Ligand SMILES: [Zn+2]
Ligand SMILES: [Zn+2]
């Protein structure tokens with residue numbers, strides 16, 4: 001009665017979503033690892049001697065990623081110097097547990113770990129931000145600050161590259177969202193296995209073709225230690241719907257996930273479609289299509305007591321800000337020179353990354 | 366996290382019901398008072414079979430503590446929750462139609478919580 005493994009005839013434990021093959025535990029492990037190795041080779045993700053920061057949240061994807069990176073690096077002699085990099089948003093009770101998981105991973109996998117805090121990077125913890133603005137729009141802050149935090153942290157540890165645990169399901173979901181929003185620029189970018197290669201710190205996704213189901217099964221059968229929770233601040237409802245839709249599709253036809261990624265990849269953009277020009281933030285140097293990047297706008301709002309700046313009704317808040325600036329012009333409380341890290345001057349440790357901030361970064365989905 | 370490894374005895378064993386173990390992880394345990402392991406005994410007095418379809422509705426009525434729609438949808442588990450029967454993917458053993466055996470271990474893993 002037990003189904004037998006398609007490769008060795010042993011007793012199967014998993015039906016692979018991508019191929020429909022039934023595999024035993026050992027054949028699944030080898031297939032899973034070999035495919036990721038192949039992805040890394042095909043896309044030439046790494047060069048010998050590079051320092052690679054694994055964005056580690058303590059969650060399933062990044063925990064499996066750290067494990068796999070360490071394993072493949074040793075098995076195939078990539079010659080990489082792997083560092084775990086975690087962001088502490090300063091959310092009481094949320095990161096506390098997940099950071100404990102990352103610290104255990106550090107010991108279990110014997111990899112160095114760097115934790116960068118929002119406090120250190122921005123002068124604000126998420127808890128303090130929520131106190132200021134309430135529970136409504138804080139995930140805007142979460143998302144924007146988190147993306148930059150990883151880049152800034154990676155520069156601190158002198159990494160050449162960042163790898164993240166984004167898997168095939170995540171990428172398919174982002175394709176759907178970008179199609180629904182008509183966001184052509186992001187649509188073109190979001191399926192790329194490496195982003196930010198043009199002068200900024202590259203980010204790679206070794207799990208681009210790896211199904212979430214297999215990542216979770218791998219973690220389960222390898223007994224990897226990960227942390228699962230919902231962000232205690234409201235989750236992104238729009239993304240949630242896209243996820244549900246994707247999971248429903250996968251249930252009907254498991255190849256949907258890869259099919260959607262392929263669709264995203266093969267959508268070509270006509271030459272005459274106007275793409276937003278990517279400049280850099282005049283304040284922190286992060287890639288931005290506006291004079292101030294999103295994080296700097298949000299920070300400016302926070303620091304000036306106008307936390308809604310940058311969220312939703314921007315014009316109104318901008319008017320308020322302009323008014324405030326006009327009022328304080330003569331008082332010169334703040335040395336608001338451009339190309340300076342004024343928003344971070346409140347934390348002493350941030351001065352150390354002021355130089356790093358001038359390196360252009362890419363905001364990826 | 367408060368004692369996630371605790372085992373909850375929902376029914377006293379000893380009766381001649383069908384005893385199995387349920388496990389919830391990957392965030393699914395958050396819907397069950399954070400209790401990961403539940404040893405349960407299902408009533409077999411009317412002689413009918415217990416398959417996973419019936420088990421899921423039993424879980425909904427007897428174990429689920431909050432937001433049932435995050436676990437059960439359309440009389441099956443919500444897409445994105447993986448099910449293992451004695452450490453094998455339920456897709457290999459008939460999914461909802463699998464007939465439970467004594468001492469089976471059924472694991473539900475959510476893939477929908479933070480990655
Ligand atoms: Zn095999
Ligand atoms: Zn959040």
Ligand SMILES: [Zn+2]
Pocket residue numbers: 281282283284285286292293294295296297
């Ligand atoms: Zn900026």
